[in-house]
Amino acid sequence: MKRSMASFADAVEQTLSNAARDGQPFSAACIAQHDRREQCPEAACQLLNEFGLAAYYVPVGHGGKLESFSELVQLLRAVARRDLTTAVAHGKTFLGAACVWVAADPTQAQWLAQEIVAGSIVSWGLTERHHGSDLLASEFTASKHPHGWLVNGEKWPINNATRGQVLCALAQTDPAGGPRGFSLLLMDKRELVPGSYRCLPKEATHGIRGADISGIAYHDAVVPHGALVGTVGEGLEVVLKALQMTRTVCAALSLGAADHAFELALRFASERQMYGRRLLDLPLVRRTLGEAAATLLVAETVSEVASRCITTLPGEMSVVSAVTKAFVPSVIDELIASLGDLLGARAFLTGVFEHGMYQKIERDHRIVAIFDGSTVVNRNSVINQFGSLSRLYDGQTCDREGLAVALDARAPLPPFAPGRLRLVSNTGCSVLQALPQAVVELGQIQGARRPTARALRMADAVQEAASTLIQECCAYRPSSRDVPPEAFDLARRYELCFAGAACIGYWVANHRHVREEEGSTALWDDALWLESALVRIVHQLTPTAPQLETDMESYDLLIDRILVDGPRRVSALIPHDE
Numbered sequence: 001m002k003r004s005m006a007s008f009a010d011a012v013e014q015t016l017s018n019a020a021r022d023g024q025p026f027s028a029a030c031i032a033q034h035d036r037r038e039q040c041p042e043a044a045c046q047l048l049n050e051f052g053l054a055a056y057y058v059p060v061g062h063g064g065k066l067e068s069f070s071e072l073v074q075l076l077r078a079v080a081r082r083d084l085t086t087a088v089a090h091g092k093t094f095l096g097a098a099c100v101w102v103a104a105d106p107t108q109a110q111w112l113a114q115e116i117v118a119g120s121i122v123s124w125g126l127t128e129r130h131h132g133s134d135l136l137a138s139e140f141t142a143s144k145h146p147h148g149w150l151v152n153g154e155k156w157p158i159n160n161a162t163r164g165q166v167l168c169a170l171a172q173t174d175p176a177g178g179p180r181g182f183s184l185l186l187m188d189k190r191e192l193v194p195g196s197y198r199c200l201p202k203e204a205t206h207g208i209r210g211a212d213i214s215g216i217a218y219h220d221a222v223v224p225h226g227a228l229v230g231t232v233g234e235g236l237e238v239v240l241k242a243l244q245m246t247r248t249v250c251a252a253l254s255l256g257a258a259d260h261a262f263e264l265a266l267r268f269a270s271e272r273q274m275y276g277r278r279l280l281d282l283p284l285v286r287r288t289l290g291e292a293a294a295t296l297l298v299a300e301t302v303s304e305v306a307s308r309c310i311t312t313l314p315g316e317m318s319v320v321s322a323v324t325k326a327f328v329p330s331v332i333d334e335l336i337a338s339l340g341d342l343l344g345a346r347a348f349l350t351g352v353f354e355h356g357m358y359q360k361i362e363r364d365h366r367i368v369a370i371f372d373g374s375t376v377v378n379r380n381s382v383i384n385q386f387g388s389l390s391r392l393y394d395g396q397t398c399d400r401e402g403l404a405v406a407l408d409a410r411a412p413l414p415p416f417a418p419g420r421l422r423l424v425s426n427t428g429c430s431v432l433q434a435l436p437q438a439v440v441e442l443g444q445i446q447g448a449r450r451p452t453a454r455a456l457r458m459a460d461a462v463q464e465a466a467s468t469l470i471q472e473c474c475a476y477r478p479s480s481r482d483v484p485p486e487a488f489d490l491a492r493r494y495e496l497c498f499a500g501a502a503c504i505g506y507w508v509a510n511h512r513h514v515r516e517e518e519g520s521t522a523l524w525d526d527a528l529w530l531e532s533a534l535v536r537i538v539h540q541l542t543p544t545a546p547q548l549e550t551d552m553e554s555y556d557l558l559i560d561r562i563l564v565d566g567p568r569r570v571s572a573l574i575p576h577d578e
């Protein structure tokens with residue numbers, strides 16, 4: 001039986017919309033109250049459990065419903081659009097379980113799958129009080145014991161460390177440390193001898209105030225042999241591969257926050273009367289909304305293509321996930337700040353306009369660029385691959401088959417194969433390496449959807465920026481300790497070129513799919529959304545380029561198109577049949 005993603009997403013939307021009514025767990029009043037009281041939104045999490053969301057954290061191969069990472073991103077995005085705190089509190093179980101899906105021991109995975117589907121909360125313990133990004137410095141230890149492993153040390157700050165039943169933690173198993181000196185343990189609190197562990201107090205936080213951000217300390221805790229995830233010494237490798245999935249899925253949190261911010265800003269601008277007309281009728285306001293819509297479309301396309309890459313180009317995820325995690329949360333932080341300006345005092349007051357929801361979104365979203373590897377950490381990871389990325393771009397190397405499926409929203413996805421994830425990509429980044437070809441194909445499109453001259457000029461500008469960038473990446477001399485600040489700017493430009501390539505590639509691959517009857521796809525009537533997305537990217541790549549002032553008219557056309565049938569969500573995702 002065919003199940004359309006659009007109708008499935010509609011069902012989720014319906015459930016969440018019902019739950020957003022007055023007095024219900026996702027109503028603004030209820031969400032704001034939990035935030036003020038710093039209480040976990042348990043009722044909202046329970047509703048997601050009843051809906052069966054947790055089954056989407058478990059790959060189908062282990063009995064769950066996770067078939068498509070793109071679908072998981074859209075599900076978490078729908079939750080984050082209502083309340084980012086709930087999305088973080090509930091979605092963390094996917095992050096906590098990711099290492100087990102990578103290590104793929106059938107018995108262990110089966111057990112965890114059953115726990116998750118039954119509602120158990122899984123947390124992920126990487127960070128320690130004195131060691132965050134530097135995982136090799138971890139001091140949490142596990143040593144061999146006749147009954148398994150003897151565990152000592154503290155993990156902090158950890159999401160759901162107190163609420164959760166199961167923790168997957170990185171522990172030093174070789175006193176000498178080093179890349180093979182760490183292993184992963186899946187520890188079930190319910191099985192531990194009382195007194196051998198204690199949960200640390202909840203930390204007060206700037207955003208996601210209701211989330212359980214606490215920690216856990218173990219003192220001579222004995223966990224069974226079966227707690228080991230993967231093999232001894234494999235911990236770091238498994239973590240780095242799991243992060244390739246989780247960093248990509250984290251984009252859902254940013255997309256949902258951006259949807260929510262856009263919705264509130266648009267509502268405010270439509271209702272607010274100033275100087276005898278609506279705020280929305282002021283040209284600068286329309287421009288700001290149009291620019292935000294373009295940003296959202298770019299972020300959405302990057303997230304969609306990247307999440308499809310998990311199964312279509314798994315060997316390239318070391319690049320794709322780092323680019324996505326560095327790019328999406330940072331541009332959405334900027335989007336939230338710029339739309340916040342439109343709301344004036346209402347972006348700052350905590351008790352008015354949707355119960356002060358805007359300032360909550362702004363505070364909540366700050367965390368997305370910090371956890372699961374900060375923006376800088378992800379840029380550093382791309383910098384480490386500059387050598388091969390520039391070589392492979394020049395050689396026009398590309399995994400054409402994998403890329404075609406990644407870009408074509410209607411192409412069935414191959415099954416999740418964690419064994420194909422790689423620490424470093426041998427084939428570079430096909431999305432960007434295919435840019436020159438995609439620009440040629442874009443120029444050949446005729447008919448109603450023929451790209452405007454501006455869209456083609458923008459595509460050329462992205463390609464030119466990518467060529468210059470690649471020359472600079474090629475000239476970069478790697479330095480593992482003292483990475484120069486300029487290299488981080490190169491990585492930022494790499495993200496923008498990747499975003500441009502993803503938008504062009506996605507548009508070229510899908511422009512023929514959209515049928516007239518798919519009303520939600522007015523954005524696909526022509527190449528306007530692509531044009532605006534590319535203007536946004538070129539604007540950031542080359543802020544002083546000539547004509548950019550006039551090119552920004554594209555944002556005005558975009559917001560007019562979005563508003564043509566009344567306010568609507570900003571999305572150019574192609575509904576696909578499964």
Ligand SMILES: Cc1cc2nc3c(=O)[nH]c(=O)nc-3n(C[C@H](O)[C@H](O)[C@H](O)COP(=O)(O)OP(=O)(O)OC[C@H]3O[C@@H](n4cnc5c(N)ncnc54)[C@H](O)[C@@H]3O)c2cc1C
Nearest residue numbers: 124125126127131132133157158159213371372374376380
């Ligand atoms: C709300 C919340 C929830 C969290 N949940 C979890 C969880 O569930 N599990 C978990 O394990 N951890 C969790 N963390 C921890 C989080 O992942 C860490 O805060 C993060 O990894 C950064 O570590 P740190 O804060 O110790 O900063 P550090 O690693 O000490 O970094 C300090 C600064 O240095 C920068 N930096 C790092 N590397 C480089 C580099 N190579 N070059 C230049 N600058 C660099 C960083 O970006 C940062 O700005 C959570 C944190 C918060 C705030």
